[in-house]
Amino acid sequence: MSAGEKTGSVWHQPMPVWAVAFASVVAFMGIGLVDPILPAIADQLHATPAESELLFTSYLVITGIMMLFTSFISSRIGAKRTLLIGLALILVFAFLCAMSGSVDAVIGFRAGWGLGNALFISTALATIVGAAAGGSANAIMLYEAALGLGLAIGPLVGGLLGSVTWRAPFFGVTTLMAVAFIAIAVLLRVPAGSPQPAPVRLTAAFRALGDPALGLLAVAAVFYNISFFVLLAYSPFPLGFSALGIGFTFFGWGLGLAITSIWGAPLLLRFVKRTTAIVIVLPLIAIDLLIAGLLVDSKPALVACIVVGGLLYGFMNTILTETVMEATEIPRPIASSAYSGVRFLGGAAAPPIAALLAEEWGHTAPYAFGTAAALVAALVVFSGRRLLRRADGRQESAAEQAEAVAIGDAD
Template structure:
């Protein structure tokens, strides 16, 4: 039961990735906010999530997994309620930042907790976790669309209620007797970026994430759909991303070196973004590009994070923390920048810039292949492969 409690909380946490997407136009209209201001909902969330990733391993290694999970859930409940009750876009932006802190604390601890609490072996626990991830990513935009049809405040209230249920379940059911804690130094994630292989991957991920979040956060505006239409569109995006991250990416990396997979899929993503630019005035064409983009993003997310785990001999929690902090900077910058470019030059330009950014990520990987040799030489264990899915998709 304690495993199911954490898995349920994971589903709700992953819903938060796409929950806001369907209500972005409604928020802009109701709060009289510009698209640039509205896109800052992603920026504040991602920026704080990324920075918080630098300290989550330090915190959880000292207070334990259960306490970290409960603190993260408490913050998400409090700040999602605050978002729902806000009367200005500035307030929602600020409260989304607090939500990002809670999400970082929760997500960074969830997989280890599920594996540690499972009685059926780590393999079964990982399958359960991956199922929770896929359901959450796919259902989030759909739930956001359904509740958003009633009011833009609906999705925020919905998250608060579901997370409150998850909090009670974990508080009552999760037990961590004899939990081993190995304190992590606060400076560890900062020092990790001095490793050349990790620095190359983090730089590539920064530019790649610009493409990711232009597709995710900007697309609701040129689509021109209502909340339900945007919800169904990104439901398809989420299903595609979950399938390729959990199943397709491991198949490819068993047949090809990881750097080769990245150098194959990243240019395809750039082509997809270019197609989105060309079809930006066709809602049907843009929907197709969004769903195909989800397929490609799922592969890159997982393979990039697998590469981070194998690039150095650092503890994997430390390596993933430092990498995530850098890549989220790209995600934080992309949404308002895309909205500004749209306002100045037209709806196609953000997608063109996103395609160029993804190509820069490809060049960084190509130039850094020499220092990335360990990435192609090692094979992940199943638990580590699941951890790659976790960090890759918890944006």
């Protein structure tokens, strides 16, 4: 029995697990890293807000498309190779972003970054679970901590480094990813004679979306992610803060998201069914966005709405993904990749649409758009509750619930 198993501590893990956990922190930093530097990029590269928002769109479009195929790829080349290819792509394209001289180049290189991120995050959880000591629940808790830390500190690091130059956060990711690549290449070893994963069909994710329950949840996720990225990607512009100020604001957002996704959602689900929780929390998100739009000229009010939004989105990330995982008999990796792919594609549309709405009707319009999207997502789930009875009726083990929490944060 390993040390981790003897003590039962999540912190007693072999070095390969720590290597993947460290890489997970850096990978999830990339989601919020650009938030604080969007205004600086728009100003210094002579781009409109709508053009600079495409840094999110190109990243999310490619991530979403690739998510539909990652289970096919990793089942054929193995987890370690998939992780290393993903990290290498992030490293290369983050460096190219830092060296770019135009907003179009940064947009294009962020797309390459999204490709690497899809390969990495779709494989990291399974790798940690397979290599960890002390059981799967401890391993998943460690992964939750890693990605929660990444989501929280990404905007903060972006703000700290971005206060020097908008290029600095990209150089920082390049350096950290190089360390993570070397650590995984050296420390993560595949035991001789390990069984090969069963090959997954190329069309598996697309076939999964044909399931009525999963298809309904995918539609809801499109609108949910629109509201998510209205708040995350557009808010730096009406805030009007420096890169450091934006970074601290979204550090609060990320911290709130991590807290409620890891601890808040499981607590809420002790008292209500999953679909009930969804139709409670989504209207609260709509109210938060509506208040943000109405009070957008008040910086303290907008900051408060952003932080409260982080708390609410943390609940939804976990609860919606748990529902996806339990609504059908489709294998979890395939259901997750299908749902995640569609969800990321929905989020990709939100940032440029929000910026265009603001150009036409002012800062309130994007938040009204996000409010409507959250309400549509709630209506979709409410109207299809009969299709989701399986998700409401099944009780999970502690390890299964922890896995759903981790996948929810990853998505």
